[in-house]
Amino acid sequence: MLRVAFAGTPEFALPALAALLAQHSVVGVLTQPDRPRGRGQKLAASPVKLAALASQLPLAQPQTLSSAAARAQLLAWRPDVLVVVAYGLLLPAEILALPPLRCINIHASLLPRWRGAAPIQRAILAGDTETGVTIMQMDKGLDTGPVLLQRRLAISASHTSGSLHEALSTLGASALLTALEGLAAGTLRASPQPLEGVTYAPKIGKAEARIDWSRDALEIERQIRAFNPWPVAETALEGETLRILEAQAEPVAIQPSKDDKSDYPGAIIAVHDDFMRVRCGRGCLRVTQVQRPGRRPVAVRDYSHSVALTGRRLG
Numbered sequence: 001m002l003r004v005a006f007a008g009t010p011e012f013a014l015p016a017l018a019a020l021l022a023q024h025s026v027v028g029v030l031t032q033p034d035r036p037r038g039r040g041q042k043l044a045a046s047p048v049k050l051a052a053l054a055s056q057l058p059l060a061q062p063q064t065l066s067s068a069a070a071r072a073q074l075l076a077w078r079p080d081v082l083v084v085v086a087y088g089l090l091l092p093a094e095i096l097a098l099p100p101l102r103c104i105n106i107h108a109s110l111l112p113r114w115r116g117a118a119p120i121q122r123a124i125l126a127g128d129t130e131t132g133v134t135i136m137q138m139d140k141g142l143d144t145g146p147v148l149l150q151r152r153l154a155i156s157a158s159h160t161s162g163s164l165h166e167a168l169s170t171l172g173a174s175a176l177l178t179a180l181e182g183l184a185a186g187t188l189r190a191s192p193q194p195l196e197g198v199t200y201a202p203k204i205g206k207a208e209a210r211i212d213w214s215r216d217a218l219e220i221e222r223q224i225r226a227f228n229p230w231p232v233a234e235t236a237l238e239g240e241t242l243r244i245l246e247a248q249a250e251p252v253a254i255q256p257s258k259d260d261k262s263d264y265p266g267a268i269i270a271v272h273d274d275f276m277r278v279r280c281g282r283g284c285l286r287v288t289q290v291q292r293p294g295r296r297p298v299a300v301r302d303y304s305h306s307v308a309l310t311g312r313r314l315g
Contacts, residue, residue, distance in 0.1 A: 001023070001024050001025055002024045002025065002080045002081055002101070002180060002184055003024075003025050003027045003077075003078060003079050003080045003081075004020050004024045004025065004026050004027065004079060004080065004081055004082075004083055004180075005026075005027055005028045005029075005030070005074060005077050005079035005081070005082045005083070005099070006020060006026055006028070006029045006030070006048075006082075006083050006085075007029070007030035007031070007082060007083070007084045007085070007087040007089075007091075008029075008030075008031060008048045008083075008084070008085040008086055008087050009031050009032045009046045009047070009048050009086055009087055009088050010046065010047055010048070010086050011047045011165075011169070012085065012086045012108070012165060012168075012169045012172075013047070013048050013085035013086050013087075013169075014047055014048065014051055014169070015169045015170050015172070015173035016083065016085045016106055016169070016172060016173045016176050017029070017048065017051055017052075017085075018051075018173070019173040019174070019176060019177055020083065020176070020177075021055060023177055024180065026055075026057055027058065027077040027078065027079055028057065028058040028059070028060065028073070028074070028077035028079070029048065029049075029052040029057050029058065029059050029060070030060050030061070030062070030065075030074075030087065031046045031048040031049045031052065031059070031061055031087070032046055032061065032087070032088050032089065033061045033062075033063060034046070034049070034061070049061070058077065060073050062089075064089065065089055065090070065091055065092055065095050066092050070095075071094055071095065071098070074095065074098055075098065079099045080099060080100055080101050080184075081099050081100075081101035081102065081103070081104060081180065081183065082095070082098070082099050082102075082103040082104075083103075083104055083105075083106075083176065083180075084103055084104070084105045084106075084138060085105070085106045085172070086106075091103060091138060093140060096138055096139065096140070101183050101184075102137055102138070103137070103138040104135060104136065104137055104138065104148065104176075104179065104180075104183075105135070105136050105137075105138050105143075105145070106133055106134075106135060106172040106173075106175070106176055107119065107133065107134045107136060107143055108120050108131070108133055108165075108168045108169075108172065109123065109131055109132070109133075109134065109201070110130070110131060110132045110133075110134060110150055110152065111134040111136065111143060111147060111150075111193055112143075112144075112193045112194055112197050112198040112199070113128075113197055113198070113199050114131075114199055114200070114201040115142055115143035115144070115198065115199070115200050115201065116142060116143065116200045116201035116202055116203075117201060117202060117203040117204075118201045118202065118203055118204045119131070119201040120161050120164050120165055120168065120226075121161045121201070121204050121226040121227065122199075122201035122202075122226075123155060123164075123201075124155065124159065124160075124161060124164065124222055124225050124226035125222055125223060125226045126222075127218075127222055128155055129154065129155055130152055130153070130154055130155060131152075131153055131155055131164070131168070132150055132151050132152040132153050132168070132171070133150065133151050133153075133168055133171050133172040133175050134147055134149075134150050135147070135148045135149050135150070135172075135175050135176060135178075135179040136148060136190070136193075137190045142200075144193065145190075145193075146190035146191055146192050146193065147190060147191050147192075147193055148179045148182070148183070148188055148190050149175060149178060149179050149182075149188070150175075151171050151172075151174070151175045153167060153168065153171055157248075159225065160225045160226075160228040160229070161225070161226050161227065161228060161229070161230075162228055162229045204227070204230075204231065206231045208223075208227070208231075209223075209227050209231040209232060209233050209234050210233075210234060210235070211223065211224075211233050211234065211235045211244065211314075211315070213235070213265035213266035213278065213279070213280055213281065213314060213315050214265045214280070214281035215280060215281050215282075216280060216281060216282040216283060217249040217250060217280040217282060217283035217284055217285045218249040218283065220233075220247070220249070220280055220285055221247055221248060221249040221285060224244050224245070224246070224247050228245050228246070232244075232245060232291070233245075235266070235314040235315055236314065236315060237307070237312060237314055238312070240292065240293065241292075241293055242290055242291070242292060242314065243290060243291040243292075243297075244287055244289070244290055244291075245289040245290065245291060245297050246287070246288045246289035247275075247285050247286060247287045247288060247289075248275075248285070248286045248288070249283055249284075249285055249286075250277070250283055250284040250285070250286060263279060264279065264313060265279055265280055265281050265315070266278065266279065266280075266313045266314040266315035267279045267311075267312075267313050267314075268309045268310055268311065268312050268313065268314065269284070269310075270310065271300070271304050271309045271310050273301060274288060274299070274300065274301055275287055275288045275300050276300050276304065276309055276310075278314060287300055288300055290303050
């Protein structure tokens with residue numbers, strides 16, 4: 001059993017923390033300071049803080065780890081290893097070298113592909129058919145540390161960033177326990193990341209959620225899946241924002257016919273029981289779930305009962 005200090009902030013980190021609590025001694029938890037959230041902008045605790053409090057774990061929320069006080073706190077916990085999962089603060093060299101087994105991280109991609117803040121969304125956007133988790137030893141670079149082990153996971157056509165996030169967080173927790181077992185036994189060695197195949201996954205911007213209907217239908221489908229549950233792909237219908245949560249590219253491109261109201265990208269060319277067909281720059285998209293401002297998400301079936309759609313244009 002190892003003495004483990006844990007650093008994490010969002011929900012993605014929770015399965016790893018739960019796994020550590022089941023098999024090791026968690027001697028302390030680092031998480032980011034409470035942040036304003038919601039319409040009222042009231043201070044709210046991170047998911048990891050709430051979990052730590054529920055398990056009565058020692059807790060610290062430093063603004064930075066560069067201070068002497070932050071290092072002293074970690075020293076007082078006397079960890080064998082520091083496990084970092086989506087913590088959100090940089091670890092200075094003094095912290096990286098402090099635990100005997102150093103600092104290890106769960107990253108939600110098969111490094112060196114998709115280093116950075118948004119590997120799950122970027123993998124879906126790019127049309128990757130496979131992703132996974134990497135357990136790595138941390139260094140001063142951005143996800144550049146040597147790899148301890150990796151676990152692979154297929155990306156299906158039904159995966160959203162939300163469902164893939166959940167699957168990878170569970171996979172990462174299991175892989176973490178395997179890595180810690182190998183580190184403790186001295187049987188696991190880290191390997192440098194390959195120099196080829198490096199890509200970066202920059203943070204998702206809200207502006208990326210706007211749908212450009214002149215693009216390929218399959219690209220738009222991936223955009224919708226990648227941005228569900230946040231920031232959610234959006235378009236407009238006669239000036240009103242319309243969020244699109246679920247859609248599928250047509251398996252075969254539908255060509256304009258004499259019955260279509262328009263052959264322009266964004267045109268709603270048909271409304272069926274379960275979807276509306278929207279023309280794209282190449283192919284068509286079957287939109288099945290939408291959300292109007294201030295309303296709950298609804299099936300297109302219900303939306304079409306209150307809004308005339310056929311022949312109108314999105315964008």
